[in-house]
Amino acid sequence: MGNLATNLKDAARQYPQRPAVILRGSVLGYADLDELSARVAGALLAHGVRPGERVGLALAEPDAPAFAVLYYGALRTGAVVAVADPRLGGQGARRCFEAPGTRIVFATAGFPVPPASEPDAAWVPVGPGLLDQLAHWPQHHEIVYRPDEAVAVAYYGPGTADRLHGAELTHGEMRAHAFAAATEPPVLEPDDLVLCRLPLCHPAGQTWGLNAAVLAGACLAVAPDAATGCTPRRPRLRRGATGAHRLTPGHRGPNPALGRRP
Numbered sequence: 001m002g003n004l005a006t007n008l009k010d011a012a013r014q015y016p017q018r019p020a021v022i023l024r025g026s027v028l029g030y031a032d033l034d035e036l037s038a039r040v041a042g043a044l045l046a047h048g049v050r051p052g053e054r055v056g057l058a059l060a061e062p063d064a065p066a067f068a069v070l071y072y073g074a075l076r077t078g079a080v081v082a083v084a085d086p087r088l089g090g091q092g093a094r095r096c097f098e099a100p101g102t103r104i105v106f107a108t109a110g111f112p113v114p115p116a117s118e119p120d121a122a123w124v125p126v127g128p129g130l131l132d133q134l135a136h137w138p139q140h141h142e143i144v145y146r147p148d149e150a151v152a153v154a155y156y157g158p159g160t161a162d163r164l165h166g167a168e169l170t171h172g173e174m175r176a177h178a179f180a181a182a183t184e185p186p187v188l189e190p191d192d193l194v195l196c197r198l199p200l201c202h203p204a205g206q207t208w209g210l211n212a213a214v215l216a217g218a219c220l221a222v223a224p225d226a227a228t229g230c231t232p233r234r235p236r237l238r239r240g241a242t243g244a245h246r247l248t249p250g251h252r253g254p255n256p257a258l259g260r261r262p
């Protein structure tokens with residue numbers, strides 16, 4: 001079935017004006033998420049990132065919009081998204097990104113940038129203005145094909161057995177997990193809001209939160225305390241909510257993506 005990032009491209013085509021991610025009142029729509037992730041992909045390709053190489057994410061805060069944009073941008077290039085758990089701290093994250101093939105690391109202030117004498121991977125600081133800065137990055141809309149067995153995500157966290165390569169999950173596994181999460185009753189629908197208390201750095205948060213919501217064309221809202229702890233609990237689902245929880249006057253209709261098995 002190919003690259004996990006195709007789920008985003010499909011959702012953006014079907015629901016361009018629907019909200020994709022919300023955090024503290026900031027809303028990122030599907031069309032914007034698709035465009036901004038394409039700009040990340042363009043910048044990564046210009047930097048020389050190739051399929052199978054690693055792009056690190058070391059985000060100390062639960063910045064869901066930035067995480068989603070960088071996550072899908074790296075996947076679009078065919079790169080492996082290497083994600084460091086904030087609980088590792090700066091030194092722990094730096095050791096994780098010593099894996100061969102790590103070309104670039106996006107890091108917030110909680111993860112110190114290595115000195116210039118350690119040039120193995122380029123470290124890019126991520127601040128509040130990242131999404132605005134992306135407007136000046138080159139775009140690359142095409143998505144690199146990756147077979148099911150190709151690694152999509154590597155997670156580095158407390159207790160990870162392989163500190164060099166991390167806990168690796170393939171495109172086929174991540175796509176199958178997202179499908180199971182989106183179709184397990186209650187089935188996710190396009191006008192649903194998923195309140196995620198799982199950290200997006202963890203594969204469970206990516207599966208039950210980000211990837212399941214994108215597959216369904218739903219909206220993901222990340223709780224402010226989602227960066228603490230990794231207890232695997234299913235995110236709360238709000239249907240037909242109004243006021244603060246209803247982001248758009250949605251129309252609940254069938255999502256063709258849910259009829260496609262991975």
